[in-house]
Amino acid sequence: MRPEHQDSPFVRGLKDGISICIGYLSVGFAFGIFAVSEGLTPLEAILISATNVTSAGQLAAVPVILSGGTLFELAASQLIINLRYTLMSILLSQKFDSSVRLSDRFLIAFVNTDEVFAVASSKKSVGREYLFGLILTPFLGWTAGTAAGACAGDVLPALVISALGIAIYGMFIAIVVPPAREQRSVLFCVSIAIALSCLFRFLPVLSGVQTGFVVIICSVIAAAAAAALFPLPEKEDGHEV
Amino acid sequence: MKFDAFLPYLLTMALVTYLVRAVPLVLMKKKIENRFVLSFLYYMPYAVLSVMTVPAVFFATGHVLSAAAGVVVALVLAFRKRDLLTVAIGASVGVFFAQLLLQMMG
Numbered sequence: 001m002r003p004e005h006q007d008s009p010f011v012r013g014l015k016d017g018i019s020i021c022i023g024y025l026s027v028g029f030a031f032g033i034f035a036v037s038e039g040l041t042p043l044e045a046i047l048i049s050a051t052n053v054t055s056a057g058q059l060a061a062v063p064v065i066l067s068g069g070t071l072f073e074l075a076a077s078q079l080i081i082n083l084r085y086t087l088m089s090i091l092l093s094q095k096f097d098s099s100v101r102l103s104d105r106f107l108i109a110f111v112n113t114d115e116v117f118a119v120a121s122s123k124k125s126v127g128r129e130y131l132f133g134l135i136l137t138p139f140l141g142w143t144a145g146t147a148a149g150a151c152a153g154d155v156l157p158a159l160v161i162s163a164l165g166i167a168i169y170g171m172f173i174a175i176v177v178p179p180a181r182e183q184r185s186v187l188f189c190v191s192i193a194i195a196l197s198c199l200f201r202f203l204p205v206l207s208g209v210q211t212g213f214v215v216i217i218c219s220v221i222a223a224a225a226a227a228a229l230f231p232l233p234e235k236e237d238g239h240e241v
Numbered sequence: 242m243k244f245d246a247f248l249p250y251l252l253t254m255a256l257v258t259y260l261v262r263a264v265p266l267v268l269m270k271k272k273i274e275n276r277f278v279l280s281f282l283y284y285m286p287y288a289v290l291s292v293m294t295v296p297a298v299f300f301a302t303g304h305v306l307s308a309a310a311g312v313v314v315a316l317v318l319a320f321r322k323r324d325l326l327t328v329a330i331g332a333s334v335g336v337f338f339a340q341l342l343l344q345m346m347g
Contacts, residue, residue, distance in 0.1 A: 023326040030329075044247050051255035056293055058254075065250045066242060074250055078257040081289050085258075087282040089266035102267065109263035114286070115325070159344075162302045163337035166311040169298040170332030172290040173312070177319035179287065189284045193291035201296050219288035226288070227280035234276065 013133020020115045021141035023171070027055055028142045030167035032149025034059070037161070039066050042150035049146035053111055053139060055168055057081045064212045077212030080219060088117040095120060099127040111135035114175070185230030193222035302336050310339035 007015070028049060035045035040062065052058050057078050064074050089112055093105070100108075108131050116135055120126050126134075153161060180187045196218035200206045209217070302308040314335030318328045 019324075023324075023329075026326060026329060039242060040247070041242070041244070044242065044244070044251070047251055048254070051251065052258045054258055056289060057258055060293060061250070061254050065247065071249060071253045075253050075257045078254050079261060081293075082258050082261045084282065084286040084289070085262045086265045087279075087285075089262050089264075093266050105267045106263060109266040110259060112262045112266065159337065159340055162304075162307070162340060163311075163333045165301040165303075166298060166308060166315075166332045166336050167329040169294050169301060170311070170315045170329035171325045172294045173315040173332070174319045174323065174325045174328035176287050176290050176294070177316060178322050181320060186284070186287050189287050190291045193288040194295040197292040198296050215289060215292050218292040219285060222288035222291070223281050223284040226284040227277050230280070231276050232280045232283055 009127055009130040010133040013130040013135075014137060015133075016119050017116075017134045017137040020113075020119065021137035023115065024138050024141035025145040025148075027168055027171050028145025029149035029152075030164045031055065031058060032146040032151070033153050033156075033161055033164055034149075034168070035062050035146075036150045036153045037165075038062050040150075042147070045150040046143065046147045050143045053113060053142055054082060054085075055171065059168055060212060060215055064210070067210070069210055069212060073210055073212045077215055080216040084114070085112060085117075088112060088114070088121075092117055092120055095123060095126050097125045097127045099129070100131070101128065104128045104131070107132075108135060111139045113138065185226055188230065189222050189226035192225055193218055196221060302340070304340065304343060307336045307339035307343060311336035 031049065032042070032045050035048065035058075036042055040048075048058055048061070052061075060077055060081055061074060063069075064077060089109060092108075092112060096105075112135075116138055120131065120134060123130075149164075156164075176186075176190055180190045197214065200209055200214045200218065298312055299305050299308045302311065311332040315328050315332035318331045323331070
């Protein structure tokens with residue numbers, strides 16, 4: 001940890017957000033290419049990114065939308081896939097100092113992504129100016145990256161586009177593998193999830209189930225099984241409010 | 242897709258995603274105590290990302306073999322705890338060269 005400089009909280013937030021922004025540029029780019037290649041218009045892809053700011057949920061939504069799925073299927077799958085943000089928002093709210101107003105919470109919630117949460121929650125406490133700096137560039141990077149990808153699809157050679165098709169999944173792998181390597185409980189959860197997911201894909205009886213519901217069913221079963229068999233240790237609460 | 246058919250989907254997903262984030266952040270003032278619920282929420286992201294990645298990742302590049310090459314690169318980099326960007330780009334580079342190789346072999 002380097003010592004605090006004279007930078008204002010906003011500038012410190014900006015600096016912490018830049019690395020997230022760079023990552024989002026490339027993954028947003030990949031999402032833009034994906035969404036347009038699947039059949040959305042560039043404008044639609046950009047609007048999705050600008051209003052949702054979440055990779056996994058957006059990726060899952062595209063096939064549901066394009067297959068003409070019901071709004072219920074879309075809402076239910078987004079709820080389950082994005083349920084983790086509930087926990088992150090609860091945990092993040094514990095880090096807010098007294099400068100964070102109620103109206104700020106409505107804005108911060110909009111860009112409370114996995115990475116923003118990870119950075120903010122690593123601090124002892126965070127104020128409103130720092131948080132505004134932190135969320136600004138990731139939001140811009142995500143949206144601009146999507147715009148670039150959605151429009152560059154025609155320009156880039158097919159080889160590059162197919163290679164970028166894996167970028168989002170690469171990010172998912174980077175999130176899952178390190179904890180799965182260290183915690184048997186996470187490895188168990190991941191294994192169950194993958195096994196179920198493959199069953200739904202390849203077993204003829206189950207392969208007709210809509211993608212949005214497959215994500216819900218498999219992940220709820222896997223997370224519930226892991227929670228039942230490997231409950232988190234009781235909290236000895238270290239951090240004070 | 243037609244924009245007026247798309248709009249209800251956009252509004253639905255944006256609303257759900259925002260509420261999931263905002264409701265707890267705005268309303269929640271005390272901590273969840275239930276151990277099972279906490280554990281369930283802890284494991285959920287890993288379950289979701291796993292379900293979304295396998296087997297879909299193997300169909301993301303147009304060829305199962307090139308996708309597998311990308312997955313191997315991603316696994317190795319992630320196992321060494323490289324950051325998200327490095328793993329994502331590494332996987333893409335792996336796919337790129339595997340595709341080149343596949344094309345050369347006809």
